[in-house]
Amino acid sequence: MDVQLRQLRAFVAVVDEGTFTDAAILLGVSQAAVSRSVAALETTLGTRLLDRSNQRVTLTGAGGRIVTRARRVLDEVDRLERIAQEARPELRVGYAYAALGKHTRHLMKAWAVAHPAVPLMFVQSNTPTAGLSEGIADIAVIRRTLADERFDMASVGCEARYAAVDTEHPLARRRSVRLEQLTRYTVAIDKRSGTTTPELWPATMRPQTRTVDGVDEWLTVIAGGQAIGVTAEATANQNPRPGVAYRLVTDAPRIDVRLAWWRDDPPPCLDTLLAMIRELYSAAPPGLPRQRVPMVVPPRARGRH
Template identity: 60%
Template sequence: MDAELRHLRTLLAVVDEGTFTAAAAALHTSQASVSRTVAALERALGARVLRRTTRELALTTVGTRVVGHARRVLEEVAAMQRAATEARADLRVGYAWAALGRHTTAVQRRWSDSHPGSALVFVQSNTPTAGLTEGAVDVSVLRRPVPDPRLRTALLGEERRYAALAADDVLAGRRSVRLGDFAGRTVAVDVRTGTTTDELWPGPGGPGAVRTVRGVDEWLTVIAAGQAVGVTAEATARQHPRPGVVYRPVRDAPPVAVRLAWWAASPPAELEPLLQLVRERYAAPGGRTSS
């Protein structure tokens, strides 16, 4: 038989309380149970840990060493339990470029109000699943299909597409643009996590070239420098203002579907409340959702 946590807790109770009777009271059990548990620990260790007489209760040399280890073991177990509790309390939401855009703060505040002691923690990860398959998050916000059979997704809503332009670009003076305005231009594209593909321009009149980038920061940098233009979801425009870059709606571009993804085999306990909350925000006046 191996030593168990209950054995260690009982031994420490006896040492801290000074008697078997007081230890039993502290543990809400009987004195006989305390005695049996200490005896079981001694059998597991193959050595006496307490010296008991009618007048004295003291640790043996082995017992003194065991008590030190027992305290450290129980402290580590308590720390492990706290870590697990804290991890369950917060829900980690991954995103590649722009979380929930203008809905992000409102959703976080509403979540905290309705889930005391819990928080939505948004984690940026420039991977195709926004950190989900890498184990960095519990769920992720995706704006492009991920054909992974291990994952499940649900539609949250839709967002308009926006053009990102250098502030001195000829198109920056317009209130909105069309897809045809990109004809012959160089378009910055993140092929791993971005939402812009050739399918936006199915016929002639598409971009003249593609500038490959990695992540939103590099994307904004080349656009601000006038080296390329970009097309992105509304959330990027809301969440990533940048000096030297202006955003304009693309009025004839199809919307971007925004989805939540999670592991099919282990959905988080608070999945349904999160889906409901975010869908409500996208459906609210001024938001955009699918019909």
């Protein structure tokens, strides 16, 4: 049995419009074409669907039962067509804090030139998989251990660690800091997706911590002088905030930057994306431009000449 969609559409149009002539107008074809399609459908199904004895055609018993199912078939086909039209062949890259830092915009511009038919979209999700397991992203930027056999991972580069402090903090006047200098202060930690844990410090010198939820809260408590932070270089590049200064932590281990994707469903253009990101990381020197921090004048010194 070979039922064709044009036959079903012609049949339903005749039922809805009441005549072959009006059905032809609706479909934008000739009346003869509508007649042939309906006749072919009746031949294929082996039963009459329409009673043509009157000026206005009517459904036969079989036709009444079949037209309902024909409508369902056409509705499902219409849904499939809408999905196909609405679905853009985009590649969604998830991230929790900082995407790829200073490389993000360079990648987006280079990708748009090389792959104009596949838009590259960055989406933020403060989850351990940066939106991958939630279906928000096709591939995710990961900077912490992801022990999940559902995903494959590949390293694309590494980043230095930076301390984030209030601009009036004593450490803000330094060009760089060491881990031991941070231990006397409360450290803001995002346990869900952050890159810093107390284990960054030796067991004998671990600082007090304060749990935060996401990059905005993290920046807010730091700018307000309630805590300091330690983060990846990408965060410092992509999240400047008034009241927050970033300083290189010279003795902290670097952070491995990786991409993760579903093991059984790798995203399109994966190899190309990995190569482009690796090239960006290898070509650009690490580090941030020196930030100017206003000198805080002690109260007693003000007004003196």
